[in-house]
Amino acid sequence: MVRYLAKRIFYLILTLFIVTTVTFFLMKIMPGTPLTNEAKLSPSERNMVLQQYGLNKPVWQQYISYIANAVHGNFGTSFQFSDQQVSYLISSRVGPSLLLGLQAIIVGVLAGIVVGSLGAIKKGTWVDTTTTIVSILGISIPSFVLSILLQYFVALKWGWLPIAGWSGFAYTILPTLALAAMPFAESARFVRTEMVDVLSADYIELARAKGLSKFGIIYHHALRNSLIPLVTIVGPLAVNIMTGSLVVENIFAIPGIGEQFVNSVVTNDYPTIMGLTIMYCFMLCVVLLITDIIYGLIDPRIRITGKRG
């Protein structure tokens, strides 16, 4: 286990390093500099600005200092906000995004489990059909369309919840719902398929023959066994939520990293874009690592060995 963990963490660091390197050089070949619009600067002023940001050094020196700083958690200064450290920008904004992401994945997966198992138990009835339709809709309707509709109907027209902003639990409900749609639909489909499989297994037949109650069979035998593989789709679900958060946070004006990322892209704020890319990569790697470990812990059939599986 320790060896496995060490190996995984080594790969995590390697991945982060490669991603940092690639994004660094991508940013270097990007057209335009932060000074494109500053045509009025005299050459000496221009040099002063370049020197201040260390942009007059050769690229490889910039690269080394960037990596050295990045290891210390320093991603440079934002171009967009003067004198604002990227690391500060990220750390002050990561809270709302994490909160929304966690809420969305918990709400989505729990609802998905309930709806998915209902569909499997009542297979072939109208319940199953409804479940299937709802999950197809959840997968198909883009998050930004869903956000706009939720915002318009629930907040603006019916006035049940605040339209946008970030000051309290009520403000998190709509964005959470918008983000949870995809995890909900995916896990409902997944649980349904798994459960249909499990329900035809011999040990369910045995439990029934023993005379266990229907609820007991479903809860103790069917549900538990169908949920184990669910852990494997948590990684992809996290990606979904990260993707969704880019635009959902924008629509609901939430001060999170998704909103910041889109703004930085629009304003060509390269240091912030780089910092956030590395941040996204890090979060995703951690989620994948955790889910792999959990999967190994809850399913004794999967032995974690030194090999990656």
Added chain:
Amino acid sequence: MADKQQELPKDAFEPLSDGSHLDNEKIAAPSLTFLRDSWRRLKKNKAAMISLIILILLFVVAFGSALIPSMNNVSTNPNLNNLPPRIPGIDIPGFNGTLVQGGQRVNAYTGAAANHYFWFGSDYLGRDLLARTLYGTRISLIIAVVATFFDLTIGVAYGIISGWKGGKVDTVMQRIIEIMLSIPNLVVMILLLLILHPGIPAIIIAIAFTSWINMARLVRAQTLELKNQEFVLAARSLGESSVKIAFKHLLPNLTSVIIINTMFTIPSAIFFEAFLSFIGIGVPAPAASLGTLISNGQKSFQFLPYQMWVPAVVLSVLMIAFNILGDGLRDAFDPKSRE
């Protein structure tokens, strides 16, 4: 007794001429190929067939309309701006050119607009929303075709090579995939779009970069399974070249995996394109993508809801149809999964 036997007439016997008796246990129905059998199962799936028909219709309408000059009209006309949908001969609120203003329905088609019919309404610059939506649909469908193409070329080739070669090649190729998987696809696309000049080619390159990964993984897993089977061993011992084995023996057995996965790549590619255009770094103005239209419509959703409903519904229908068809194909190709 012997005499009586001789009396039997000659025509009491019939010669068995053609040897058809040899296979009187032959099964009458023609044997179905794998694809035909799947097609037969797919035809039974009503939802999937409806989706298929909707998609074919969308394809025909979106690309067919490119040939009609009035449907290419993206010229602005400030006199005709923000007109609600009006379809000749239909008198349903929402499609008869009326608009809710200050709590009551009023006819918006007055003055210069009286003789115009915008089936889906017009936008804030007086452009025909129907033409714009069709244009956006075309872009989405082009993206779908492109994503399929890269899935089928890069994805399949990468997967087969990685699985077939094994060893160090496989390890390196899998590490590359793992690194690409550890950054959200959308972030990769956004980074690429920043470097390239915005436009459809840039989006296509961005999609090409990311869309094939899933396909490569699935194809590799399947190839690993196939390559140890007897028919591949037989082909190898008969001295077939690797390329020929890949095309003649591996690919046909990978068909179902490939087709099913393509059907799930398409909606995600369409989603990414719409998403990028929605946040303003996709298709540049004046060209319209469904994402751009939704983003424009969102701004005036409260007062002119049709401007968002039209592109949003088209985009959602497109996604739903591809997803249902994908589900249907999976069930058709892999009947075990449904039982």
